[in-house]
Amino acid sequence: xxxxxxxxxxxxxxxxxxxxxxxxxxxxxxxxxxxxxxxxxxxxxxxxxxxxxxxxxxxxxxxxxxxxxxxxxxxxxxxxxxxxxxxxxxxxxxxxxxxxxxxxxxxxxxxxxxxxxxxxxxxxxxxxxxxxxxxxxxxxxxxxxxxxxxxxxxxxxxxxxxxxxxxxxxxxxxxxxxxxxxxxxxxxxxxxxxxxxxxxxxxxxxxxxxxxxxxxxxxxxxxxxxxxxxxxxxxxxxxxxx
Amino acid sequence: xxxxxxxxxxxxxxxxxxxxxxxxxxxxxxxxxxxxxxxxxxxxxxxxxxxxxxxxxxxxxxxxxxxxxxxxxxxxxxxxxxxxxxxxxxxxxxxxxxxxxxxxxxxxxxxxxxxxxxxxxxxxxxxxxxxxxxxxxxxxxxxxxxxxxxxxxxxxxxxxxxxxxxxxxxxxxxxxxxxxxxxxxxxxxxxxxxxxxxxxxxxxxxxxxxxxxxxxxxxxxxxxxxxxxxxxxxxxxxxxxxxxxxxxxxxxxxxxxx
Numbered sequence: 001x002x003x004x005x006x007x008x009x010x011x012x013x014x015x016x017x018x019x020x021x022x023x024x025x026x027x028x029x030x031x032x033x034x035x036x037x038x039x040x041x042x043x044x045x046x047x048x049x050x051x052x053x054x055x056x057x058x059x060x061x062x063x064x065x066x067x068x069x070x071x072x073x074x075x076x077x078x079x080x081x082x083x084x085x086x087x088x089x090x091x092x093x094x095x096x097x098x099x100x101x102x103x104x105x106x107x108x109x110x111x112x113x114x115x116x117x118x119x120x121x122x123x124x125x126x127x128x129x130x131x132x133x134x135x136x137x138x139x140x141x142x143x144x145x146x147x148x149x150x151x152x153x154x155x156x157x158x159x160x161x162x163x164x165x166x167x168x169x170x171x172x173x174x175x176x177x178x179x180x181x182x183x184x185x186x187x188x189x190x191x192x193x194x195x196x197x198x199x200x201x202x203x204x205x206x207x208x209x210x211x212x213x214x215x216x217x218x219x220x221x222x223x224x225x226x227x228x229x230x231x232x233x234x235x236x237x238x239x240x241x242x
Numbered sequence: 243x244x245x246x247x248x249x250x251x252x253x254x255x256x257x258x259x260x261x262x263x264x265x266x267x268x269x270x271x272x273x274x275x276x277x278x279x280x281x282x283x284x285x286x287x288x289x290x291x292x293x294x295x296x297x298x299x300x301x302x303x304x305x306x307x308x309x310x311x312x313x314x315x316x317x318x319x320x321x322x323x324x325x326x327x328x329x330x331x332x333x334x335x336x337x338x339x340x341x342x343x344x345x346x347x348x349x350x351x352x353x354x355x356x357x358x359x360x361x362x363x364x365x366x367x368x369x370x371x372x373x374x375x376x377x378x379x380x381x382x383x384x385x386x387x388x389x390x391x392x393x394x395x396x397x398x399x400x401x402x403x404x405x406x407x408x409x410x411x412x413x414x415x416x417x418x419x420x421x422x423x424x425x426x427x428x429x430x431x432x433x434x435x436x437x438x439x440x441x442x443x444x445x446x447x448x449x450x451x452x453x454x455x456x457x458x459x460x461x462x463x464x465x466x467x468x469x470x471x472x473x474x475x476x477x478x479x480x481x482x483x484x485x486x487x488x489x490x491x492x493x494x495x496x497x498x499x500x
């Protein structure tokens with residue numbers, strides 16, 4: 001599924017947050033967005049999923065050349081937002097439940113993903129019993145199992161310790177490679193962006209606009225010590241400082 | 243036996259039991275030493291002894307009080323839930339009802355209760371109204387704030403999934419508000435028994451409230467205190483019951499704090 005964003009501007013009253021943002025995501029592509037904290041990156045996801053209240057949104061968001069129909073975007077927010085009153089399995093089915101899938105069918109679909117997501121055996125655990133990395137994997141599972149065509153990952157590993165984050169990045173790279181998810185990743189970690197993405201967009205400080213686009217022409221599977229990735233990182237950092 | 247080897251409930255309750263025992267012992271000693279007349283201050287032993295002697299009457303009056311309390315509290319809960327859910331769904335209702343809710347708490351129950359008796363007689367209704375008046379507010383406020391305390395990011399996540407307002411309420415707002423609800427429930431239920439006693443005090447055919455008034459008029463201070471003791475046991479029991487209900491309804495809440 002192809003996503004096209006043209007001249008997207010978002011303002012809260014007199015406060016502009018996004019200014020003339022353009023974005024193309026090809027089917028199966030992995031696009032990363034990096035930018036300074038608070039620049040409005042998350043607002044882009046809010047505009048895509050149509051959940052911005054009280055904001056003035058102008059511009060065009062198209063999916064496969066037409067207007068957005070149904071709910072093509074699966075959002076994974078910064079916090080894992082696993083609900084303590086549900087088991088891990090029932091947390092992962094919540095998107096399907098909202099979409100009207102029966103409880104048993106939803107559980108079956110989610111259960112099948114527990115092993116590939118490294119969560120086998122934790123179906124009936126409470127979220128509080130999971131480690132930070134497992135919680136993020138459960139949150140991603142919840143997003144993936146909903147079957148949306150484009151994944152929107154909003155700083156998914158931002159709250160993890162460095163070691164866990166590294167492991168999660170490698171894991172996500174492998175999972176994405178196997179499943180071919182169309183993905184947009186928001187991050188403030190240029191190393192993460194270079195390692196995972198096909199293309200990296202750099203946002204300016206607020207009001208955010210795309211100031212630079214960097215292609216990452218490195219074959220997968222990628223080695224995080226690859227000097228070409230280091231070169232991309234330097235380029236990204238230089239553009240962020242400009 | 244070391245303290246750690248005591249069973250859980252004993253270990254948790256013995257400090258309170260020891261303190262109560264010490265206070266009662268002090269009271270007993272003071273009454274015996276000063277020789278104060280029992281009409282003024284009976285000793286705890288006398289209260290227990292006379293309470294036991296009049297156990298039939300106490301029991302006959304406890305049942306109506308318990309019934310009034312439970313019916314009144316049930317009505318109060320129903321009203322509180324209805325108001326809180328309605329307010330959660332309608333900002334207009336929130337603005338319309340909030341001042342009324344607060345105003346309901348400024349009503350002097352002491353003045354209102356006799357009027358309720360005049361209007362509705364000596365039956366169950368005026369007592370139920372008194373209990374509802376003193377208990378629904380903490381429950382309604384606990385629920386309203388519990389719903390409103392829902393994480394905005396959780397709401398955003400559910401909306402991105404396409405959840406309707408009702409789905410968001412059922413899946414996130416309601417379960418998220420339950421811990422606050424139970425805190426509010428505990429505050430309210432301690433008011434409920436005293437509310438029932440007070441309503442009976444103002445006017446009733448039977449009940450601990452009217453029993454206390456009759457005994458006081460005959461200077462049976464010991465029996466008044468015996469009824470007070472029964473009231474306390476009733477309140478503490480209902481209070482403890484809320485923990486059992488909470489554990490059954492929200493097992494995750496205590497479970498997460500292990």
